[in-house]
Amino acid sequence: MGNSIVMSQTKQVEAFLEQTVQTISHYLNETTLTGLLKEQEDGKRTYNELLLSNLRRLVVYCEEGLEACRVVLNDEPFRKAAAEKILYRIYHSCITEFFAPKNDVWYEDSRSAYTGRNSIKFREVPPPSFQALIASLEGPFQTIREELEFYETDYRTKMIQSK
Template identity: 55%
Template sequence: MSNLIVKSQVQEVHAFLERMVDQIEGFLNNSTIDTLVREKQGDRAYYEGLFSNIRRLLVYCEEGLDACTTVIQNELFLKGVAEKTLYKVYHYCIEEFFNPRYDLWYEDSRSAYTGKSLIKFRQEAPNSIVQLLNNIEGDFHSVREELEYYETDYRTKMMQSKG
């Protein structure tokens, strides 16, 4: 892939991560476990786990944003570094969204054919969390499709360098 294409993708991912950090951080700054319990009576431990997953996703998005900023601001564009950055954004941010650590929500791939949300919760979740994930799901899905190449390409390169 040409340097211009890779650089353009880093810039697009940078903009995506800025939006995600703003939305997720805004949610976390304005929510507590108590507000979630008041919003919808449910399993407090489950809500705490949802918060933990969302905080973890935010950290990964912030780290990805920092890495993209570094690549963009570097006077000399380093294609290899940019590709590795895109791979890491895919591996950490995108994968964490669709397959969170504690498996409190999951991707229902069948929903893609029905036009419904891909994200399903293991238990009933407060509407504010459902709404947050629904709001950012489309962007995560689009970026996943754009970056799948780097996931495959980077792993292939790593395997070849070990051989």
């Protein structure tokens, strides 16, 4: 893959991560556990704590990926191999964490993709604001996942060939 294509993808991922970090950070800065519990009549404290914990983990991964994109994009000359490695890591940390978070508080129902519905399903009923946030993030995450899937197979192939 040419340098210009990898650079373009890195810029696309940088813009995606910048927007994602902004959206999640705003939500986390404006939301409290008490506020989430008030959104539901029978809100479960432990489940809501896990939701917020996973969201904080996701934003940290996205911030790290954003910083890595910025570093590689500012390097002169552009280092294609470094960018590819970063895109691979972003795929495995940010994208994977979104679709399959730790503690399995939500998961991806791959069958939903065929129906045009949101594919993220929650183990328990989440607060409406949290559900709306995840729904708003799902489309952009899906788009970037499709863009970066190449790095998953390409990186593994390179690792196998180098042995």
